[in-house]
Amino acid sequence: MGDKNSEVVIIGGGLAGLTCAVTLADRGVPISLFESRPRLGGRASSFEEKQTQHLIDNCQHVSMGCCDEFNRFCETVGISAYFRREKKLYFVGPSHSGKGLSTSNESGIPFKVNSFAASSWLPAPLHLLPAFGGLSYLSMQEKLELARGLKQLARISVDFNNEPTMAEWLAEQRQSQNVINRFWNVVLVSALSESLERISLSHAQKVFVDGFLRARDNWQVLIPTVPLDQLYGDVILKRLEQKQAKVHLQTGVDRVQIEAGKVVGVQLRDGQNISCERVIVAVPHQRVLSLFPDAFEGRESLKRVEEIESAPITSVHLWFDREITELPHAVFVDCLSQWMFNRSRIMQQSSETEFYYQIVISASHNLRGEERQGRSQKEIIAEVVEELSQVWPEARQAKLIHSRMVTEHQAVFSVKPGIEELRPSQRTEVAGLYLAGDWTSTGWPATMEGAVRSGLKAAEFLLDDLVRPESLLLQQSQTGILSKILFRL
Ligand SMILES: Cc1cc2nc3c(=O)[nH]c(=O)nc-3n(C[C@H](O)[C@H](O)[C@H](O)COP(=O)(O)OP(=O)(O)OC[C@H]3O[C@@H](n4cnc5c(N)ncnc54)[C@H](O)[C@@H]3O)c2cc1C
Structure with a gap:
């Protein structure tokens, strides 16, 4: 593997590490990526199911129209054709708005499939109004209650230092249990993978503003049509190899070596030492501190990562x-x-x-x-x-x-209140050490979009230090004119 000080070492071949690798390799920066598993893709990967012998994803991953950076990354690496864009969603709920019982099964009300699509002529943020209006499982009164809640959510300015959970905020807004169970819970739990009792108000607000109110197509869902391994494992791997990037699978890194406030190399799990001056650590937050020496300047500022749940x-x-x-x-x-x-x-x-x-x-x-x-x-x-x-x-x-x-x-x-304080910048206090990963400071929840954004930001800081400054992130998400006026977005 050689001793090439000019090479950037990337630890972790999930989407964050892959974004760093593609971005830097495209700009002619020599890189070596080390991934401890036999496959690329990290949490967004596949495995061979023994009985059926099919390659299946560990879990279905979807993107949304509002995931600008992830969708642009897919175009850059040539995989966007492998996503199907759903312009109609199907919500399965009780056929009418019966109240009181916790599940529609128990209530005995038959299920109905509700098609949910944007109006072809109404501009954002009004484009989904007819679709919400048509939901069978909310009464007219509940729909009005919901509209009031959504309007309030879009307009409030959240104090990040003292924000409530979404459950607390919904109680304050006197949203009824039926509306909570049949709307807020349905959208937020799947978007943020957390329960309303734990979701911070600011993250909930982001889901609705970015996903439903900002622009017309943002709510659409993009579903991969092939196993994720074929996208991140095959297509991206080939692209990296074509760019002379070195990808080492099944090669875990044990330590990042830091001396006198700067990176001097990494030690692999097999004991091999590699000298390098720049390392991007793109591993999950649970693993990050174990890669560093027990004492170094800058450790204190990273310690709060351990509090992330x-x-x-x-x-x-x-x-x-x-x-x-x-x-x-x-x-x-x-x-x-x-x-x-x-x-x-x-x-x-x-x-x-x-x-x-x-x-x-x-x-x-x-x-x-x-x-x-x-x-x-x-x-x-x-x-x-x-x-x-x-x-x-x-x-x-x-x-x-x-x-x-x-x-x-x-x-x-977990997007709990206070989470943003625990997420570090991609640039660290150690010279030559950068972080990437959905858990770093991006403002996004743990998503493929968040991972890609973190990779772009880490690459941006690194290029800056190489005196090759470049803006890699899109400056602003598209916002409809009416959304700008109504909600000052
Ligand atoms: C079940 C599930 C469902 C999800 N659904 C969605 C969804 O629908 N939509 C969406 O946008 N997001 C979804 N996500 C979240 C998404 O998968 C993650 O946000 C994203 O993949 C994180 O990428 P990452 O690169 O930050 O981290 P990871 O994917 O965790 O990558 C980190 C990599 O580092 C490697 N590594 C760790 N330690 C070392 C070491 N010492 N040496 C070398 N390599 C190391 C790991 O093996 C791993 O490959 C889901 C996640 C899960 C688990």
Whole structure:
């Protein structure tokens, strides 16, 4: 691997590290990327499912129209054609606005599939009004209550040093339990992978402003049509190799060596030392401090990273012997299941005998081993299948050929009030040391967008230090004129 001081070492081949690698390699900066696993992509990657022998994603990843930097990165590396843009969302909820019971299953009200799409003529932020107005599971009074809540949320200025949780704020706004369960919970828990009792008001505000109010297409969802491994593992790997970037898989880094306030090298887990003057550490927040010496100037300012908490996401993978619905996806309202992805349709796989669906349950704190309330994985899968059967009776006739439940316990960082104080800048106090990762300071929650932004910012700081300054992030998100006027966005 040589002793090349001019080479930039990138530790971690998740989206943050890959963004740094692509950005720097495109500009002729020599790089070596070290990834401890056999694959690139980090948390956004795939694995071979033993029984079906298919390459499946550890969990469905989606992007949104508002993810400007991630979407631009996909164009840069040539993978944007592998995402399908959903211009219509399907919300599955009770067919009318019955109140009181916690789930629509228990209430006995039949389910209805509500199509949700933007009006073709209304400008942002009014473009989704007719779609909200048409939701079967909210009464007119609840829709007005919701409109009042949304307007208030868009207009308030949040004090980051003393902000409430979203649950506290909704209580202050006197939003009813039905509106909370059937709207706020549905949108925010899947967008931020946390429960309303933990989500900070500022992060909730960002979801609605960026996703629903700022510009017309921001709310649209982009779903990969191939396993993530083919995108980040194959296409990006090839591109990096073409640019003479060195990618070392299954090569973990043990330590970043720091002397007299500057980076002097890294030590690999196999004991090999590599001299270098610039390192980008793009590992998850739980791993970052263990890579540094016990004492160095700048450690104190990084220590708060240890206070960042994580939230789990569970995916339930189901293979049926027949198609249970033709819908490409569905969002479940007030159920255990939150999103259904019809992977066979999305991937355009035409098997006559095997139909693959993936159900995502974000903020799955109470599905964790110790908190499952006595339920086994088998029982949780059965509950999910029962929910599908209530919506699509075909599922009751279908044979479940195979199932698998995967819980990522440290899927994302928890967007609790105060989180922004714990997220460090990509530039550190140590000369030549940069950080990247969705958990660094980007203002975004733990998303592919956040990871890409962090990588761009780290690369920007590094190029600045090489006296090659360049603005790498888009200066501003597109904002509709009316949104600017109404909400001063
Ligand atoms: C279940 C789940 C569902 C999600 N759903 C979505 C979604 O729908 N949409 C969305 O936008 N985001 C989603 N996310 C979040 C998204 O995956 C992350 O925000 C993003 O991938 C983080 O990228 P990263 O590069 O910051 O970190 P990571 O992907 O964690 O990459 C860090 C890399 O560093 C490597 N590493 C660690 N230590 C070392 C070492 N010592 N030496 C070398 N390498 C090391 C790791 O192996 C890893 O590959 C989801 C995440 C999970 C887990």
